[in-house]
Amino acid sequence: MSLLSSRQKDDLHKAMLDYLHANNFHQAYDAFKEETGLNPDPNAQYTGLLEKKWTSVIRLQKKILDLETRNAALQEEATMSPAQRSTSQVDWIPRAPPKHIMSGHRASITRVAFHPVFSLLASSSEDTTIKIWDWETGEFERTLKGHTKSVSDVDFDSKGNFLVSCSLDLTLKLWDCNNDFKNIRTLYGHDHSVSSARFLPGDDFIISASRDKTIRVWEVSTGYCVKTFTGHTGWVRYVVPSDDGRLLASACDDHTSRIWDAQTGETKAELRGHDMSVESITFVPVASHKALSELVDLGGAERLKTVGSFAVSTSRDKTIMLWDANSGQHLKTFPGHDDWVRCVVFHPNGKHMISVADDKTMKIWELNTGRCVKTVDAHERFVTCVAWARATVKVGPNVNGAGDKSQVEERRVNVLATGSVDQLIKIWAPWQG
Numbered sequence: 001m002s003l004l005s006s007r008q009k010d011d012l013h014k015a016m017l018d019y020l021h022a023n024n025f026h027q028a029y030d031a032f033k034e035e036t037g038l039n040p041d042p043n044a045q046y047t048g049l050l051e052k053k054w055t056s057v058i059r060l061q062k063k064i065l066d067l068e069t070r071n072a073a074l075q076e077e078a079t080m081s082p083a084q085r086s087t088s089q090v091d092w093i094p095r096a097p098p099k100h101i102m103s104g105h106r107a108s109i110t111r112v113a114f115h116p117v118f119s120l121l122a123s124s125s126e127d128t129t130i131k132i133w134d135w136e137t138g139e140f141e142r143t144l145k146g147h148t149k150s151v152s153d154v155d156f157d158s159k160g161n162f163l164v165s166c167s168l169d170l171t172l173k174l175w176d177c178n179n180d181f182k183n184i185r186t187l188y189g190h191d192h193s194v195s196s197a198r199f200l201p202g203d204d205f206i207i208s209a210s211r212d213k214t215i216r217v218w219e220v221s222t223g224y225c226v227k228t229f230t231g232h233t234g235w236v237r238y239v240v241p242s243d244d245g246r247l248l249a250s251a252c253d254d255h256t257s258r259i260w261d262a263q264t265g266e267t268k269a270e271l272r273g274h275d276m277s278v279e280s281i282t283f284v285p286v287a288s289h290k291a292l293s294e295l296v297d298l299g300g301a302e303r304l305k306t307v308g309s310f311a312v313s314t315s316r317d318k319t320i321m322l323w324d325a326n327s328g329q330h331l332k333t334f335p336g337h338d339d340w341v342r343c344v345v346f347h348p349n350g351k352h353m354i355s356v357a358d359d360k361t362m363k364i365w366e367l368n369t370g371r372c373v374k375t376v377d378a379h380e381r382f383v384t385c386v387a388w389a390r391a392t393v394k395v396g397p398n399v400n401g402a403g404d405k406s407q408v409e410e411r412r413v414n415v416l417a418t419g420s421v422d423q424l425i426k427i428w429a430p431w432q433g
Contacts, residue, residue: 013038015049022048091349093364094376094416098426100138104131108382109419111153114389115177117160121387121417123425124151130165132181135417135427146173146183152195157203162220164206166194172208172218187218189225196238200262201245207262209236215250215260229265231258238280238343242308247325249311251278257313259325269328276316280343283325284310287350291367296322296331312353314341320355320365334365336372345388348414356383356418376428379420387417 004012013036020029033039107126114121119136130144130151149168156163156177163175172187172194192211199206205226206218215236217227234253241248241262248260257271257278271281284292289304303309311325320334320341339358346353352373353365360383364374390413416428 010038011049015053018047019050091351092414092430093347093352093374094354094362094428095374096376099429100135100427102133102135102138102140102425102427103423104140104143105129105423105425107150107423108421109384109423109425110151111385112387112417112419112425113154113156113163114387114415114417115156115160116158120160121425121427122154122156122163123419124154124165125423126150128167130154130163130175133425135415138427142181144175144181144183146186147171149193152193153197155198157199158201159203162199162203164197164199166197166208168193170194172197172206174206174220174223185223187223187225189216189218190214193235195236196240198240200241201243207239207241207248209239209250211235215239215248217262227265229260231267232256234277237278240280240282242283243285244307247283247308249281249283249325251281251313253277255315257281257311257323259308259311259328269323269325271311271313271321271323271328271330273321273323273330273333274313274315274317274319278313278315279340281311281313282344282346283308284312284322285346285350287348288346288353288367289350291351292322294368295370298324298331312344314343314355314357316340318357320344320353332370334370334372336363337361339382342382342384343386345386345416348388348390354386354388354416356386358382360420362386362418378418378426379422379424381421383418383420385419389415389417 017029017033017038020032105125105127109123109125111124112121119134121133121135123131128147128149128151132141134141147167147169151165151167154163154165161177163177164172166172170190173183174185175181176184190210190212194208194210196209197206204220206220208216213232213236215229216225219226232252232254236250236252238251239248246262248262249257251257255274255276258267259269261268286307289298292298293304298304309325311323313321318337318339318341321330322332324331337357337359341355341357344353344355351367353367355363360377360379360381362376362378362383363372366373413430418426
């Protein structure tokens with residue numbers, strides 16, 4: 001028994017005839033036309049209908065798969081005991097679908113940064129703006145304007161009082177988070193595009209990297225450049241401090257990374273091994289040293305406790321490399337991405353590393369084996385940035401309502417944000433509020 005009505009059958013047959021005619025299947029068209037006795041009007045509403053239906057079915061199938069995945073995850077979490085649920089939150093790794101997809105920028109996203117206290121996320125873009133979002137709800141908060149060219153990077157200080165940004169317009173800007181994000185200072189001194197900016201631990205100084213081949217240190221209170229580090233022979237793409245602020249790590253177009261003494265500007269180690277430009281470098285947190293020591297020899301027990309002992313770089317040569325930050329020795333390569341690898345973050349549990357790349361994916365690496373254990377199709381275009389936060393959120397049936405609050409609980413969760421050339425920011429999180 002047919003599931004279609006006579007009208008639906010006619011529409012389907014006419015759409016099939018239109019498809020056969022449009023694709024020059026003349027014999028099949030004539031035969032099918034003779035069998036159905038139909039003579040379709042080429043200007044009718046069913047012109048191109050078969051292709052439209054086909055693509056919509058594929059979209060619906062993907063949506064169904066995403067919903068089934070989310071449903072399975074929720075059912076699994078619902079059956080867990082409180083202890084199991086807590087463990088699950090600690091060890092959670094990103095999976096589709098994202099919790100929120102946030103749009104509003106009019107060009108590629110260059111960087112995302114979480115506020116250390118509130119559920120705010122800052123994003124920078126090639127559209128010359130910075131946008132502030134509530135990542136817990138997915139809602140847009142405000143746009144910060146002031147730069148005149150692409151904004152390369154953003155970073156909050158440790159207390160969330162200030163936001164720093166840098167741009168291809170040769171400047172850095174300081175924004176007061178407690179005063180409607182007012183631009184309170186503009187820092188001048190670089191001779192070319194500024195590609196990276198970070199607060200040093202203690203929040204009294206900012207470091208920046210530039211296409212002028214230098215790294216500069218700026219005093220927050222005055223906006224003065226107090227130090228300039230030289231040594232790279234190309235565009236310095238990225239700079240980041242160690243957790244204790246003693247060291248800096250930089251990534252450069254000259255195919256190298258460097259480890260610097262933050263006080264003297266002396267190069268402590270030069271990391272050579274990549275075949276193309278190095279996009280980023282990150283110090284390995286102490287929490288991840290133990291897992292990595294199962295993969296490669298990291299030295300004695302004392303080194304496993306020392307901040308800034310190891311670093312990971314990402315490159316346009318499609319690889320991620322692990323380095324001894326003291327000696328500059330290359331320890332391990334993580335191959336697997338099919339295009340430029342933009343940057344990595346480390347899971348707070350110390351067991352995993354997450355990378356994003358121009359192959360549109362996010363990969364989760366198991367540190368004690370060096371294997372990629374999960375690949376997430378994160379965006380439709382190049383994934384340019386990723387950031388991680390450990391946050392406290394309220395979950396339960398009455399979080400936003402006026403009912404019984406006894407069922408609402410506070411939960412420490414991991415939350416991840418990615419940005420892309422597709423102009424979207426995605427929030428990946430393990431909970432449903």
